[in-house]
Amino acid sequence: MRTDTEFIAASALLDDVGRRFHGDSVSVSEVTAALGDRGPAAALLLLTLPGLVPLPGVPAGMLFGSIIVLMSMQMMAGREALWLPGWLGRRRIGRGLLLACLDGARRPLARLERWMRPRWSTLAGVHMLRPLSPLVFFMGLLIALPIPFGNVAPALALIAVSLGVLTRDGVAVGAGVVMAGLSVLVCIGLAAAGLSLAQNL
Numbered sequence: 709m710r711t712d713t714e715f716i717a718a719s720a721l722l723d724d725v726g727r728r729f730h731g732d733s734v735s736v737s738e739v740t741a742a743l744g745d746r747g748p749a750a751a752l753l754l755l756t757l758p759g760l761v762p763l764p765g766v767p768a769g770m771l772f773g774s775i776i777v778l779m780s781m782q783m784m785a786g787r788e789a790l791w792l793p794g795w796l797g798r799r800r801i802g803r804g805l806l807l808a809c810l811d812g813a814r815r816p817l818a819r820l821e822r823w824m825r826p827r828w829s830t831l832a833g834v835h836m837l838r839p840l841s842p843l844v845f846f847m848g849l850l851i852a853l854p855i856p857f858g859n860v861a862p863a864l865a866l867i868a869v870s871l872g873v874l875t876r877d878g879v880a881v882g883a884g885v886v887m888a889g890l891s892v893l894v895c896i897g898l899a900a901a902g903l904s905l906a907q908n909l
Contacts, residue, residue, distance in 0.1 A: 721750055721874075722810045722817070729803050736775065737797035739806070740790050748783060748837050749873035751790055752844065752866060755779065757813050758806065759851045760863035769859040771799060773852025776866070780845035783837055821875060828878025836881065840869060843888050850895050858898050861891035 728742040740751065759772035779790055826832070847862035865887035872880030 721753070722814050725754060725810070729807065732803055733800040734803050734806055735797060736771070736799045736801070737792060739801075740775075740792065740797075748779070748790075749870045751779065752776070753870035753874065756851075756863050756866045756870065758801070758809050759859055760813075760867070768801075770852050770854065771796075773848050773850070773859070776848030776851060777845055780841045780848055783841035783844060786838060817871070820871060824871065824875040824877040824880055826876040828882070829876060831878030831881045832872050832876045837873065840881075840885075843869070843885065847888055847891065850891060853895070855895055855899050856902055858895045861894040862888065865891050 725742045729738065739754070742754075755772050755775050758768045759776070775792065775796065778792065778796075782790060844866065847866050850862040851859045851866075865884050868880050868884030868887055870884075872878065872882075872884060
């Protein structure tokens with residue numbers, strides 16, 4: 709995948725990727741292949757969105773959270789191209805559901821991008837992807853865990869980080885790191901509340 713410093717608009721990225729899908733369903737491998745030679749930040753954004761938005765009949769949090777965990781380990785190793793095991797790459801998702809997810813995210817992302825600009829470049833360059841890989845690992849793990857609503861906070865943290873790198877906005881990356889820390893507390897609270905509720909039933 710490309711790791712240069714070219715500016716990539718997230719809303720335009722979703723438009724371009726969505727046009728590459730054909731047929732009634734799309735495999736996970738086709739989703740990752742649609743990214744072409746784009747960088748890891750673009751891949752992280754695209755893979756996080758389905759984990760945030762519920763897709764009927766698809767365990768999206770578990771599926772895409774697991775992919776994000778695999779991606780983070782490859783980021784730690786300095787690998788540029790995302791590799792997936794065959795059984796995971798063959799998993800299929802309804803094309804209509806996936807496009808609806810991307811379409812629903814396009815407008816909010818476009819609004820966020822209006823507030824973003826290149827700043828605090830020390831935090832926002834692609835050189836930060838490897839140091840951020842442990843954070844990506846733990847957020848992917850939280851997205852994959854079956855905690856009711858536990859996928860929302862970590863997914864938002866990863867979206868902030870990936871958007872920050874794509875737009876070269878170090879403030880957004882820093883905000884994503886803070887959100888990641890808060891996500892851990894939120895997920896612990898949700899898990900504890902769920903256990904307490906289950907014990908009282």
